[in-house]
Amino acid sequence: MHFLMMMTGLSLAWLVRLRWADAPGLWAERWQRSLIVFLFSPLLLVITAIAILWMGPAGQMVLRWEGWLSYGLAIGFLIISSVLGLKLTWEGFCTLQTIRQNPVIDVNGSAARLLNLSTPYSARVGFWSPELVVSQGLIDTLDADHLEAVLVHEQAHATYHDTFWFFWLGWIRRATLWLPQTEALWQELLMLRELRADRIAAQQVDPLVLAESLLMVVSAPLVQADMQPEICAAFSWAISRDRLMERIDVLLAPEASNALNWWSFSWLLLACLPLVIIPFHAG
Structure with a gap:
């Protein structure tokens, strides 16, 4: 029963991913x-x-070894996922410590870490309260208006705590890279994160200036290759x-503004169905 339960969950998880397609639509949708x-x-x-661990390896099984196999696979999956999460956390703190070795400067009234790089680059790096990072190349390349547009974009990332939430999403990504379309979904979420920051920034600065700033710093991805997208939200992603x-x-x-439909996330409650089986388990 436990092994069948695991295979059913895996098959459903695989099927849901296979049916996803990158479709056009408004940002919220x-x-x-x-x-x-x-x-x-x-x-x-x-x-x-978790449900299999709760029920234990004993119970009514078709094969004698079935209970221990599913039990071992469940433990292995949770341990590997936890180790990947700890590894990501350690890498994030190491990256943050490296960033904090750079001097702090004032950029248009905002405190920022200055990278000694000639390439235009800006980002928010960290977790809940990420550091603003800019390169010397960005300051030398952009005028005051374009620089302000970039800073407003980065402030939008800080307002929504994008680096914090994407740290957790990045953990999920690392633990489930073997599932179909994990990378495609991850890239779509990164893109939508940037679109939200662009939309917020465009409400405070001229959208044309912001678009020009984006084009002027498109070489920055060469720098971002050394940054973790899980804890780094870069303007030139x-x-x-x-x-x-x-x-x-x-x-x-700009597209028409539409609000998030939080009720749509209630579909995630279906993922908790395995817990319903626990009371009916016969040890």
Whole structure:
């Protein structure tokens, strides 16, 4: 029974991912759709593993070794996921400590860590309260208006604590890279994160200036390769030409504003169904 339960959960998790497709739509619709699909499969697998651990290896099994096999697989999955989370946390703190070795300067009234790089680059790096990081190249390349547009974009990341929430999403990504479309969903969520920051910034500065700033710092992904996307939200996030044009198009032709439908996230409760089986388990 336990092994069948595990295979059912794995099959459903796999099927949900296979049915996802990157479809056009308003920001809120895409965010809800992508986030739900990204979270559902890992949550289902974790809940299934916890349910199996709760029930233990004993019970009515078709094969004698079935209980211990499913029990061992559940423990292994949870341990590996925990180790990956600890590894990501350690890497994040190491990155943050490295960033904090750079001097603090005042940039248009904002405290920022200065990187001694000639490439234009800016980012928020950290967890709940991320550090603002700018390069000397950014300061030398952009004038006051374009620099202000970049800073407002980065402040939007800090306002929504994007680095904190994407740290947890990044943990899920690392633990479930073997699931279908994990990387595609991750890239979509990164893109939607940048679109939200662009939209917020465009309410405070000229969208055309912000679009020009983006084009002026497109070389920055060469720097970002050394940064973890889980704890780093960079203005010049490494994107394909199509993604870059999408950001610019949204800035120059803003979409209609629409609110998140929080009830849609109730679909995630279906991932908790394995817990319903626990009271009916016969040890």
